[in-house]
Amino acid sequence: MMKHDFPVLKNDRFLKAARGEEVDKIPVWIMRQAGRYLPEFREFRTKHDFFSICQTPQYACEVTLQPIKRFDLDASIIFSDILVIPQAMGLTVEMRPGVGPVLPEPIATPGDMSRLKKPDVEKDLGYVGEAITLTRHKLEGKVPLIGFTGAPWTLMGYMIQGGGSSTMAQARSWLYKYPQESLELLQLITDIIIDYLVMQAKSGAQALQVFESHADYLNDELFDIYSLPFLKKISEQVKLKLDELGIPRVPMIAFPKGATLNSLERLAKTEAYDVIGIDWTVEPSDARTHLAKTTVQGNMDPCAMYASEEQVYERARKIASQFSKKGYIANLGHGILPDTPIASVEAFIRGVHSS
Numbered sequence: 001m002m003k004h005d006f007p008v009l010k011n012d013r014f015l016k017a018a019r020g021e022e023v024d025k026i027p028v029w030i031m032r033q034a035g036r037y038l039p040e041f042r043e044f045r046t047k048h049d050f051f052s053i054c055q056t057p058q059y060a061c062e063v064t065l066q067p068i069k070r071f072d073l074d075a076s077i078i079f080s081d082i083l084v085i086p087q088a089m090g091l092t093v094e095m096r097p098g099v100g101p102v103l104p105e106p107i108a109t110p111g112d113m114s115r116l117k118k119p120d121v122e123k124d125l126g127y128v129g130e131a132i133t134l135t136r137h138k139l140e141g142k143v144p145l146i147g148f149t150g151a152p153w154t155l156m157g158y159m160i161q162g163g164g165s166s167t168m169a170q171a172r173s174w175l176y177k178y179p180q181e182s183l184e185l186l187q188l189i190t191d192i193i194i195d196y197l198v199m200q201a202k203s204g205a206q207a208l209q210v211f212e213s214h215a216d217y218l219n220d221e222l223f224d225i226y227s228l229p230f231l232k233k234i235s236e237q238v239k240l241k242l243d244e245l246g247i248p249r250v251p252m253i254a255f256p257k258g259a260t261l262n263s264l265e266r267l268a269k270t271e272a273y274d275v276i277g278i279d280w281t282v283e284p285s286d287a288r289t290h291l292a293k294t295t296v297q298g299n300m301d302p303c304a305m306y307a308s309e310e311q312v313y314e315r316a317r318k319i320a321s322q323f324s325k326k327g328y329i330a331n332l333g334h335g336i337l338p339d340t341p342i343a344s345v346e347a348f349i350r351g352v353h354s355s
């Protein structure tokens with residue numbers, strides 16, 4: 001199969017750290033590293049709208065490579081969005097400038113769930129697979145390529161709220177008002193995610209990250225019922241299906257942003273994920289104690305990138321040294337913000353690599 005005859009990987013620090021092996025230098029990548037803080041991305045966006053970049057493999061590939069060309073990063077992440085799944089399920093998703101994603105016809109009540117379809121991921125989301133395969137070739141083995149998805153609860157939040165929200169009140173209300181239907185919706189999304197991630201690995205993704213960006217809104221009880229079982233099932237099923245297909249397993253990363261320390265610990269105890277991402281509110285020492293055997297990814301505050309270059313460098317070094325060259329992947333504690341100085345990105349990477 002020509003398609004899977006990929007170039008040999010030259011920098012495997014990220015994959016080694018994900019597997020818990022010791023590395024020569026701490027690997028670093030940045031969530032949203034292909035994004036608006038890059039002038040070349042903003043330039044590209046004047047010519048193409050957001051979802052056409054996602055849907056056109058050559059465009060997605062070009063944008064994915066932008067930060068790799070500029071910086072000494074140890075991993076790339078395919079350019080896409082978590083909301084391509086609700087789109088494939090039949091919902092309209094618009095990316096509005098200055099607002100973010102908007103779903104004009106959200107799922108307001110359980111009755112609206114009949115409007116959702118279970119997509120054929122190979123067909124309806126095949127463009128993501130093609131973008132991954134093309135990007136693997138164009139990377140020429142420079143760094144590994146990460147694929148990703150939104151987690152079920154996070155996607156359910158957007159589908160019910162119709163966009164971002166500071167409270168997720170409607171989505172959270174569902175969990176109390178319609179517990180059974182909530183579980184049904186989460187299960188439907190979970191089944192799609194499993195097929196979607198398997199497709200990404202088949203296409204050449206070398207690690208898979210599951211963004212549970214809305215873990216913030218869940219207390220331990222809600223996390224236990226509405227997030228954890230689905231996160232666990234996703235990883236277990238993806239591994240099982242890859243085994244069945246004879247495709248090598250890839251490291252699985254969960255990023256439950258804003259999850260409590262209890263919830264993080266319970267997630268680590270399942271041993272479902274090779275890597276757990278933490279945001280900047282978690283102390284490195286607590287992460288080490290509570291997530292003992294799992295590789296940790298994170299967690300500098302994206303706003304710390306607005307300090308001076310020297311301070312960014314020192315902070316990155318300090319965080320990295322609180323972990324070690326084993327079981328740690330450096331990143332920010334959430335996506336990089338659109339007006340972050342380029343010099344801060346360089347200082348962050350240098351700081352990590354020097355520690």
Ligand code: CP3
Pocket residue numbers: 030031032033034035036045050077078079080081082083095097099100101148164211213257335338
């Ligand atoms: O990390 C990367 O470089 C890969 C690309 C990537 C994007 N979105 C591109 C994007 C990834 C991994 C995502 C994931 C994503 N998308 C998440 C999970 C991570 C997180 O932030 O918690 C979420 C919640 C979304 C949904 C989403 N997409 C939001 C809330 C927004 C608007 C926020 C904003 O910055 O405007 C988007 C838009 C989006 N996704 C942009 C990019 C580069 C900016 C839109 C633009 O170019 O106009």
